Amino acid sequence: MIRFLFKGLIRDRSRSFFPILTVTAGVMLTVVFHAWLGGVLSDIVRTSATFTTGHVKVMSRSYAEEQAQVPNDLALLGVGQLMSDLEEAFPDMIWTSRITFGGLLDIPDSTGETRSQGPVMGMGISLLDASKGDVDRMGIREAVTAGSIPAHPGEILISDELAGKLKVEPGEQATFIGSTMYGSITFYNFVIAGTVHFGIMAMDRGAIIADIEDVRTALNMEDGAGEILGYFKSGVYDDKAARAVVNRFQDIYGSAGGDFDPVMATLREQEGLEQYLAMAENMSGVLVTMFIVAMSLVLWNAGLIGGLRRYGEIGVRLAIGESKSHVYRTMMLESLLIGLIGSCIGIGIGLAISFYLQTHGINFGAFTRGSSMMISNYIYARVLPETYYIGLIPGLFSTLLGAGLAGIGIYKRQTAQLFKELEV
Amino acid sequence: MKWIPCIVLLLAGGGLFAQQPTADYILQKIDDNQNADSRIISSRMIIHGRRGSRTIESKSWIEGDEKSFTEYLAPAREKGTKMLKLGDDLWTYSPSTDRIIRISGHMLRQSVMGSDLSYEDMMEDHSLVEMYKATIIGSERIDDRDCWIIELTAKNEEVAYYARKIWVDRERYNILREDRFGKSGRLLKTTTVSDVRMQDGRWVAGRIVFKDVLKNGEGTEFLVDSVEFNRDIPAYLFSKAALKK
Amino acid sequence: MIALKLAYRNLKGAGLRTWLNVIVLSFAYVIIIFNQGFLDGWSRQAREDMIDWEIGGGVYWNAAYDPYDIFTIQDGHGLPPSALQGLIEDNLAEPVLVAQAAIYPEGRVQSILLNGIDPGQTILKLPTAPLAADIDEIPVLIGTRMAKRTGLQEGDFVTVRWRDVNDTFDATEAKVVKIMKTNDANVDIGQLWVPMNRLQTMMSARGEATTIILSPEITDPPAAVGWEFKDYNFLLKEVRALIKTKSIGGSTMFILLLFLAGLAIFDSQMLAVFKRRKEIGTLIALGMTRTRVVRIFTVEGAMHGILAALVAAVYGIPLLGMLAKSGWAMPEVADTMGIVIAEKIFPLFSIGLIAGTTAVVMITVTIVSYIPARKIAQLNPTEAIKGKIS
Incomplete structure (x- = not known):
């Protein structure tokens, strides 16, 4: 059946291309936003790592x-x-x-x-x-x-x-x-x-x-x-990994020792970055949640619209004897396919952009006077472990949810009424 | 370099008077003994740091109060570095850059080769009699030598140290110890002399230890290997051209 | 009026979908306001901290003095100009004498700057009163950062060595009479505050000063020969530039969000036009002009913005209010760069900011509502009544 649905999706561009495009765009935005936010919030950390503290x-x-x-x-x-x-x-x-x-x-x-x-x-x-x-x-x-x-x-x-x-x-x-x-x-x-x-x-x-x-x-x-x-x-500070490095370093070099023996410290331990990092993590959590909820709502909305547009088609299908639950199932499966394909493409593109922004950053020098300046002119994205899967939340779940809610209409409405919407 | 005669001769005057002279007389005596026409001094400076000690060897040619030329001989890194002092001006030359650079202003306050002495300390060339009012405040025995203790107080404002206390050998008229004080009476630097010996007909300090007492550490040791007096020094040595040679 | 009423009824009728859009849009609202409020708060705090602790209403520098060139400190002082004498007497200008010195905590040398200031001064927030202590040692005020770097605590003694204007060395004991906490690292790191008359005596620089800090009450600084007046434009330049960059970084974030919200509304508008083509056809057939119908749909979409503002207010006010109260912790790193960053930044949510954000959101929403609604203008009423869109 999946093959049948897949064919259907491919052949009907309005059922495949545009929904996938929407999901892709949404997922991509979520991924980039996540990485970008991580970068903006850790900008001070990055500057300090670059010039004084290292990781x-x-x-x-x-x-x-x-x-x-x-x-x-x-x-x-x-x-x-x-x-x-x-x-x-x-x-x-x-x-x-x-x-x-x-x-x-x-x-x-x-x-x-x-x-x-x-x-x-x-x-x-x-x-x-x-x-x-x-x-x-x-x-x-x-x-x-x-x-x-x-x-x-x-x-x-x-x-x-x-x-x-x-x-x-x-x-x-x-x-x-x-x-x-x-x-x-x-x-x-x-x-x-x-x-x-x-x-x-x-x-x-x-x-x-x-x-x-x-x-x-x-x-x-x-x-x-x-x-x-x-x-x-x-290029990204990872506190857990940094701690591990320091611990291993201490195992090798010992933690006591003379005046000129090497000692190692993590970025977090230096210059009062600890409190800031903790706060930034919390804030990032809040903002990302908000963004994901927002993105989910948009995709859900899109799924809903996608479903509503097809009431006419559904009417015909019901009229020729397809059961309501079957129609509903196929619709869900379709949106799952769309969500999956869209998410994959979106995560792929999103990650590519994020990694690019993580390495190259964006130079905002043009917006500030004195144009070229070494410090704080660049803003970089920061790809975190969650960045890899965060896009699935809006991409997959929201699309499914949207289709699911739209599909409820199938049960609510009479076949005749759905069929009437087909009337042209 | 003027500072070397300052230290060496200031601390190693000679004389025959055994009775109690006036403080000014003693100072004059010390100053007089610096009045050799010229001096050639080979010395080593041992600098004690937190990471160990370094020895810097140099040879200086000095004429009168105003002119001196110093060449560093060791270690390898410092070898060939030269300094020329003419009056209040100080130039230095480094073979690695082949540049002659005038040391002035702020740079003069820097320590010489990491020692407890600054370029300014080296440059000081006014006689004690000119700069300070002297009073004998007592006597003491140092290293089995009888000494007068003389207190020096600045006559005018433009001195690096407002007050000094010197211990002068009653017989040889050389200074065996010196303490330098701030206006507030705070002890800032000490100098201790040992190994006084006869060289080229004068009493010369063989070992001098300078110490910045505010700072931790062992201070800087200055060892005089040889001094020659009143030798002819070619005039070209006291020119900037000689630095590059 | 009809348009508004209709729009509201239709919007309510759309139910869930409307609320989804409204919620998304409200997020954009809150985040934009938070971000901008944070930066405004930072900017204001940095400015206020610098005014309170360091620069007052601007600073006169002795013409030979340049704080970025340590060599100028030796000569960059003089008697305050006559033009400022009156202000100094009235406590509306405060002379400060700066001198290089070294301290010896635990026998290691540290180069520092001695700042002489009148213990009774009122222009800066520096807690200088304890400097009036009548003790043999020099009473010294230092900041918490300096205390950490030197290991000094209140009541501790430390040796200070300096050279007066004649280059004569001296050293004496100083006693830390007060440790202050300030956001402005410039008056903290490497700085020792001592009584003005003590420092002038120490330096043999009777009556002289290096800088003269003006009270913020004085709005038209008089010209003074041999002294250069540095105003806020000059003194606050760096911190302004920094915040500006940060603000650009933040705005990209809310452009993304706004884009997202716009997309959602655009989508629903498209759907609404599609779904309600019969209604549109009927309205036109009944004699309503197309522009009027377009207006109804645009207003309907734009109303999302109003609802979003209300929703945002419901959760945003307590949330942002809490943040404005509790502040946002900042790291010390920036200290060393000479840029003032408070330990905690308290966002500043001004009316202007909220109004501005509302305007931006409303305009965006109106535009995205208008574009799909424009299609209506091309509708053929008879076709539309039948449910067709050409």
Whole structure:
């Protein structure tokens, strides 16, 4: 019988194409909404993960205690070994190291004398190693206002405001002056590859981004890092998984230990994110429920309409002797087929869009003044485990419910009356 | 570098007076002993950090009060870094960047090579007599040497430390200990001298320990390996061109 | 009037389907209002917090001072300009002296800024009164974030080292007399508040200030030579930009919702026109103009919006009211970026917001009701009476 119904559906476009289209659209919207909402609510979390906390973060015990001071003299050493251990123990995470530092940037004139000079704060990230994903994660590409992203060692990005202050342009040389992790004065020549706009005044005033390897050399931090950040490959923070990572890390490295031993913390444990995450989860629950109910109502409505439109046909079928329950059953089966096909297509398209939005986000820079800006210009979706099946609720159940309710009319009405509706 | 003679000679004056002179006389005596035309000093600085200690070797050529040239010799990373001080200006050169950069303003407050000394501490070149009013407030025995304790109070506002207390060897006129205080009377930094020995006809401090007393840690040790007095130093050494050589 | 009455009766007649549409639409209402109210609340709170704790009615910066360039602090101070003397005497402007210093909690150095302020000041909410304490140590006020970072508690002592304007070092003990809780991390992280006259003495900078904070009561700040006035446009720029981005992210969400609700109404309108073609035909045959019939159907659809507003009010008012009271917890992370975010954000549901949302919803609903109803205009009455739609 299913084959018969299926054929019927295929042959009558008004019975198949449009209802399926409606269901598909509805399910797709639900899936995208779910992922999008997850992203909007976890936007702050994402920003913090990207710039400061990672999904998990490894620091030396004493660095962690004085983190606010960015004490590079207390940084982790033996990072190469630590990183490869981490990569081996947690293959489904991306590990990237960072060094935050301060100093002066000095621009030479043609004779090599100081032309201009200014204080800077720097971030050493994996600029050149694309496998670490730092450039994409931080949205650096889009924040570049002049020049380009460093492609070679020794190249840096500086904030556009700083570039203006120092009167320097991409392609020119700049010498960084700072202190090594041991306190010695250090000089390092960089070439300014480009300028960026961060969107945060403190950073726009004087921030530079350099490749971590250059920073290591400059600060005498060979094989060192202030912090190692770990990210799930999905790009999405999963608290349970992060907890598990920390527990395993503690099993391997022990939880006690000396001042310079590595310690790990989850994103949730850092910077008071805990309360916010809990609240966001609740809120997301409420909103998603509302949306699903709404979507269900729409599809139910559509199912209802679909059923009502066919009262004429039903009248004929009843008139030629089909039993009411049989008509009802076939209608339910039909809508189940429609719901199933629509849901599958809808979930497929919805997930594809969600994943795209999760990785690429949408740049709302065009709507805000100062157009390109690194921080908070992007909004990303976030595909959660529930995103995979949430679309079935409106897609399948609501369609069925709609058809079911519409079908009740079959029992209520007289055959003659249904037949009359056929009268043309 | 002026600071090295300051420390070395300030702490290692020589003299024959054994009777009680005036405080100003003692200061004058200490200052006088710095008046060598030139000095060449080889030294090591041991910096104690939370992660262990580092030793930095350097050699300095100094002429009068105003001119000094220092070259760092070790460790490898610091080798070839040079500093030139002419009056109130300080330049530094690093071979890795091949740049000469003037250290000024805020940078002068930074510590030298991670030590408990700042560039400013190094730059201080006014004599104690000029800057401070001195009073002998007692005597004490330090390391088996009889010392006068002299209290120094700033004559004008523009000094880094409002008050100091120095322990001066009664016989050799070298300072064996120094405490530096803020206006409020709070002890800020201490200097302790040991291993005083005769070099090139003068009493020279062999080991000096600087300590920022507000901070935890063992402070910075300064070891003088050799000092030569009144040698001829070629004039070109005190030019920016010499930094790049 | 007839149109309205008819519309209402028809709508009621449609029963379940109407209520489904109305409920969906009401969700859109509530969510839009919540989202926008949340952002408005955030924006207002951030603004108020900054005004209360940090910027008052705007701030005069000494011309040589730039808070983003730490090197300018050394020279960026001076005697308050004569133009502001009167205001300062009347407590309508508050001079603040800023100085770099280091503290040594447990022997580790931390760079901080000393902020000298009159303990009797009333312009900022900073609880400065305890700074008037007559003690040998410097009385110090710090925020909770700073207390956490330094491990200091009320009554604790800490060594402070600074250099006065002549670059002379000094150090002394300070006593934490008060720990304050503020949403504005800018007056908390890395900041120590001390009595103005003590700091001026410490710095040998008698009578001088780095910034002068104006009372919000003063609406026309006088020009002052050697000082630059920074107004709200400048001082609140960052937080405004941030909230604007958030607001765009949120609006995509309710555009989706509104779209959904629109779809539902569009659907039912299509059905209504289809089902009631006989009725339409009769009405036209009886002499009603087509436009009038179209209007009846459009009003009928649009009425969903009114009903939705009522339904939304039934559950939305208690729900949003509760949220407005209990607030929404925010993380501390943003603190470090210098953007003010309250620990809890209390959504602000203004009349303007509710009216605006209603207008948007009503217009949307009217449009989606009109499009299917337009078909009526093309109906041939005789065909329609028979139940045919051409």
